[in-house]
Amino acid sequence: MRAMVLREYNAPLVLENRPVPHPGPGEAVIRVRACGLCGTDLKIASGRIGGTRLPVVMGHEPAGEVVAVSAGVRGVEIGDRVVAHLYLTCGQCEYCRSARETLCQHLAGRLGFQVDGGFAEYLCLPAECLLQLGESVGFEEGALLGDAVGTAFHALHRRARLAPGDTAVIVGVGGVGIHAVQVARAMGARTVAVDVAPDRLEMALRCGADAAVAFGDRFEAEVKGHLGDQGAHVVFDSVGKSEVLEAAVRLVRPGGCLVAVGYHPGEFLELDPTRVVLDELSIIGSRACTREDVRAVIRLVARGLVRPVVTRRFALEAVNEAMTELAANRIPGRAVVVP
Ligand SMILES: [Zn+2]
Ligand SMILES: [Zn+2]
Numbered sequence: 083m084r085a086m087v088l089r090e091y092n093a094p095l096v097l098e099n100r101p102v103p104h105p106g107p108g109e110a111v112i113r114v115r116a117c118g119l120c121g122t123d124l125k126i127a128s129g130r131i132g133g134t135r136l137p138v139v140m141g142h143e144p145a146g147e148v149v150a151v152s153a154g155v156r157g158v159e160i161g162d163r164v165v166a167h168l169y170l171t172c173g174q175c176e177y178c179r180s181a182r183e184t185l186c187q188h189l190a191g192r193l194g195f196q197v198d199g200g201f202a203e204y205l206c207l208p209a210e211c212l213l214q215l216g217e218s219v220g221f222e223e224g225a226l227l228g229d230a231v232g233t234a235f236h237a238l239h240r241r242a243r244l245a246p247g248d249t250a251v252i253v254g255v256g257g258v259g260i261h262a263v264q265v266a267r268a269m270g271a272r273t274v275a276v277d278v279a280p281d282r283l284e285m286a287l288r289c290g291a292d293a294a295v296a297f298g299d300r301f302e303a304e305v306k307g308h309l310g311d312q313g314a315h316v317v318f319d320s321v322g323k324s325e326v327l328e329a330a331v332r333l334v335r336p337g338g339c340l341v342a343v344g345y346h347p348g349e350f351l352e353l354d355p356t357r358v359v360l361d362e363l364s365i366i367g368s369r370a371c372t373r374e375d376v377r378a379v380i381r382l383v384a385r386g387l388v389r390p391v392v393t394r395r396f397a398l399e400a401v402n403e404a405m406t407e408l409a410a411n412r413i414p415g416r417a418v419v420v421p
Contacts, residue, residue, distance in 0.1 A: 084421070085139045085202035086401045091129030094402040095140060095201070103206035105152040110209040112164060115221035116418045117200030118143030119396075119404050120229055120257060126195060127405065130347060135196040140401075141419065142168040142193045144200025145215065145225035155209040164212040165224045165380070166200070167373045168193040173210070184369045200225075201401050203421045213376050219383050222418050223390040226261070230416050231379045231390055232371030233343060234262035234318075238269065240375065241368040242316045242341040246270030249309045252291070253330050254320035255282040257416040258343060260391050262318050263291045265379075268387040271316070274308050276301060285414055289391065297326070305333055313338065320344040327351040331363070339364035391415030 083102045086095040105111050123140055125131045145165040151158055158164070171178050172188035193199040193207065215224040238244045250266040252259050255277040266273045267290035274293045275286035283294035293308040295301050306313060313335040319327055322344030328351065334340050340363070342351075357363065371379075382388040394417035396404040404417050 083203040084398055085198070086141075086398060087137050088127055088140050089137045091127065091136075095127070097399055100202075102204050105150050105206055107152055108155060108208055108210070109152050109206055110148050110155060110158050110212060111150040111204055111206045112144070112146035112166070112212070113149045114144050114200050114202060114205050114421050115146040116144070116225040116420050117141040118225045118230060118257070119401070119408055119413075119417045119419060121408065123194070124405060124409055131195065133196065135191070138194065138196065139198035139200075139202050140194045141200030141202070142195065143225050143229045144193070144205055145221045145228075146205070148212065149204070151209060158209045158212050162212070163215040163217070163219075163221070163224070165215055165228045165376065166193060166205070166207060167211045167213060167228050167376055168199070169370065170197060170208060170211065181372055181374055183372055201398060201419055201421075203398070213373060213380065215380060216384060219380060222392045222395070222420070223383060224380075225418055226390040226392065226416050227379045227383065228376055229370065230257045231261045231265070231383070231388060232375045233258050233368070234265045235379050235382075236371035236375045237318055237341045237343050237368035238262060238265050238316065239378070240372070241366055242318070242339050244269050244271050244316050248272070248315035250274075251276060251305055251309070251314045251317045251330070251333050252286070252320075253297075253317060253326060254344060255279075255286045256320060259318075259320045260285060260289055260415050261388065262320065263289050264388045265382070266318075267291070268382055272309070274305050274314070276305065279411065282414055285391070289389075302329060302332060312336065315339070316341060318343065322346045322349055324349045324351065331365070334361075334363055336361040336363075339366060342367050392418050394418075395420050
């Protein structure tokens with residue numbers, strides 16, 4: 083089979099021919115039909131994510147059909163249409179047992195980070211990582227549910243506990259942010275999107291944002307013009323830059339919360355504890371999504387409440403080109419790689 087392999091940091095992925103994998107105990111093999119390309123892939127390829135292992139087949143948002151299952155595996159059958167959850171968890175630690183498995187203390191790895199991922203024709207992984215797409219969700223849309231859509235849902239629903247009638251500000255309308263706009267709307271929140279790029283702001287409006295505001299000198303006043311002077315119940319940040327995070331905190335209303343999804347090494351958030359205390363602000367982080375979150379977003383997509391935004395498609399051999407386009411900010415929504 084063909085696979086795109088990261089052999090060294092800051093170098094193009096290399097096309098390799100490898101044997102089609104066979105499932106070991108507890109495992110299944112899927113034929114990859116689509117795999118999303120994420121901003122994190124740029125960080126992995128440039129060595130900015132700790133703990134990656136080379137060489138590795140990159141790609142952590144795969145969907146496909148099951149072609150082999152080891153004996154004794156239940157709940158997954160040949161022919162099933164599935165999306166993969168990228169965390170290979172232990173299933174035993176306190177976090178795994180309390181459905182917070184992205185915090186697993188004995189993680190065997192993450193697809194496309196430490197273990198081979200979805201930029202390949204076939205992928206072997208623990209069968210428990212496979213979640214059923216059913217018949218109504220396509221592979222390209224389905225691929226995004228394990229990360230881009232699930233991560234937005236985890237942050238807004240599980241972590242920030244956004245409620246119907248709340249107000250939300252979505253800062254950064256990239257691959258995760260555009261789905262956060264839709265999830266917030268599906269949850270009944272009034273939503274303002276913030277970004278630097280006019281085309282992304284337009285896309286946010288098309289995806290259900292009540293207003294869209296360009297990040298710049300006057301953006302705080304503009305956001306408050308839409309939501310009221312107190313600010314928002316929930317501010318979702320997918321940018322992770324110091325300047326943006328500090329502005330995001332100022333948009334949180336008393337009793338509200340900033341939920342951080344984006345991060346970059348070397349970027350910090352400076353907080354005024356007086357305001358945090360007196361306004362009882364919650365500053366929380368949100369890491370990826372759980373399997374239960376993926377099941378929830380599959381239902382949202384099947385019901386038409388969220389539509390995964392796939393704007394570009396690349397052949398497997400063109401992953402390097404896709405990553406160049408992504409780095410140049412020329413991919414709104416998500417691109418998928420179609421082996
Ligand atoms: Zn990702
Ligand atoms: Zn665990």
